Amino acid sequence: MPPLPARRLKAMDATTPALSFIDQYGASRDHLPGSTLPWLSALRETAIADFAADGLPTPRAEAWKYTNLRPLEKLAFETVSDETISIDKLPTLLPHGEGGHRLVFVNGAFRADLSLLGDFPDGVEVNSLADLLARDPGALETHLGRFGIGEGQPMLALNTALMRDGLVLRIGAGVTVPMPIEVIYIGVAPDTPRAFHPRNLIVLEPRSRATIIEHHAGLGTGGYLANSVSEVLVDAGAALHHYKVQADDIDAFHIATSHVRLEKDAVYDSFTLATGARLSRQEISVRLADTGAECHLNGAYMLRSEQHCDITTAIEHEAPHTSSREVFKGVIDDDARAVFQGRIVVHPKAQKSNGHQLSKALLLSDRAEIDAKPELEIYADDVKCSHGATAGDLDHAALFYLRSRGIPEAAARHLLIEAFLTDTIRRIAAEGLCPALMASVGAWLSDAAQRGTS
């Protein structure tokens, strides 16, 4: 590894795991997928230098004000090797019939033996990143690392330096993929904590349509760090429904960064249900780059014990007649903490745009906490923008009303919490997913009832 520029070394404020990640890079750089490709090596070198300059994010950085990665310091993460882990039961969300699509990644590595590709329409290319780098790297050079820029984003930079595998999906112009594409990410750390850095690249060419359902789950074996990055391009007139269920192990760290670019009249519709991980952060940046582009970023989270869930979004309205709508709702119990940071920037050119944002949290214990930070920056005069953030207890009047009709207190609380989350979940277009999500909500509530806290 060539020496890092002196300027960067001087600025370096790396914590122990940061150094260990840098060491890992140094040790593995010649064996990483695509190590013979000059463009990719250059990308990785820049990325590790960026990461070394910043170190792991700390609350001193405005974007990480409420989320502290210090717990990572206590763990020595082992780089994932090529071990094959046997999986007995896949945590699938969809009742798959004939012709469904399911891709499985274990500790970030694609597992063809567990996947089920089904029949994709012509014009759809589904690959694993590792495979494509070995076989046809030219196909990646145009997009990989182009939407997600690492500067000021250490976790993204770290991913770029150490990425090995992930989903590469291209939907050709005018193609509609009728069935949802389920992508299952399983984390397993049987003896020592593992760290992996999945990297996804999703390109929807003009007028194409697809639905992707990500499911992140663990097998209850121990702590791991999943530091994933997704780069998404939705070209003119195309529409992507991107749903995600984050049910990682309770000892896991889940850091997910998405960069989405929308062209003319493109639609990006996303929803996340987060119930897992001891610490999770979902950071979504969307650029509405051309007229008529539209994004919906919705989600729900349910937290308990000492879980920490950070949702950070940044929406850039760069063109006229663009619209964004964002609703995140959460239920927070025990000592858990949620963070919602929502930034909307309306650029001077983006007249006639509208952006609406809402964060609502139900606090089920006195110690539960949410930090909500909406930020609107508006540089155009003819726009409609709004934001709102609420946090509160369950409605006591409603609770008494239900109980006065004979419904026991636990069941009444269950009904009200479910009702609070239902309207966001019902907006999901993918049929078959709603019942699975409501079942997750129901399971969380039954656990709460058994523990007698909720």
Add this chain to the structure above:
Amino acid sequence: MLEIKNLHATVDGKEILRGLDLSIAAGEVHAIMGPNGSGKSTLAYVMTGREGYQVTEGEILFKGRDILAMTPEERAGEGLFLAFQYPVEIPGVPNTTFLKEALNAVRQYRGEAPLDAMQSLRLVRQKMKELGVTEELLKRAVNVGFSGGEKKRNEVLQMAVLDPALAVLDETDSGLDIDALKTVADGVNALRGPERSALVITHYQRLLDYIVPDKVHVLAGGRIVRSGGKELAQELEQSGYAAFAGAAA
């Protein structure tokens, strides 16, 4: 059916009920009338166990059992029902789900088998038909976007479905037009029977033209200050409550 003895209750440390006695036999309908602030709604909430209503003295026996130690849901299971003056809106909970949950909770309390979705819907539809309540109310979330009349009809529907032994109607007539008033009255009258009782709390005599009570009580200053037959309601309509203002002290 109901025996209230020397009931004292406070809200936020302020004594609202000051030695209330009331006895309702099975099959009887009683009316409680009184000026604003006399403790009418407090009585309803104390009976049903709402948070924040402290009983400091006295007892309430319902079918011979002390209910003050029971949770609101247990009281409902025992057969006590309150038609709210201001029914609560519950966004996100469909009215059908609510009715089914309530019905099965009460059935379970009474040791009866739960009904499935089809069976409960059939029962609810039958009650709606009897009460002349439109199907539309079932599809919406509980009381959300309901007019004042629709909310009160929904209360009466819940009452019919849950089949209580004692129904307490708290100012159910307030803000109702004559049609809605008749629906409410029909609902209560349909429930009348030798084993059922009702307590109608009202400010005005109007509702009592349709639900004819066996006894009328005047509540003032947290106590029953006068009791009589149905003609007492008419008398109050003419003379007002001014005569009882002093009785409170």
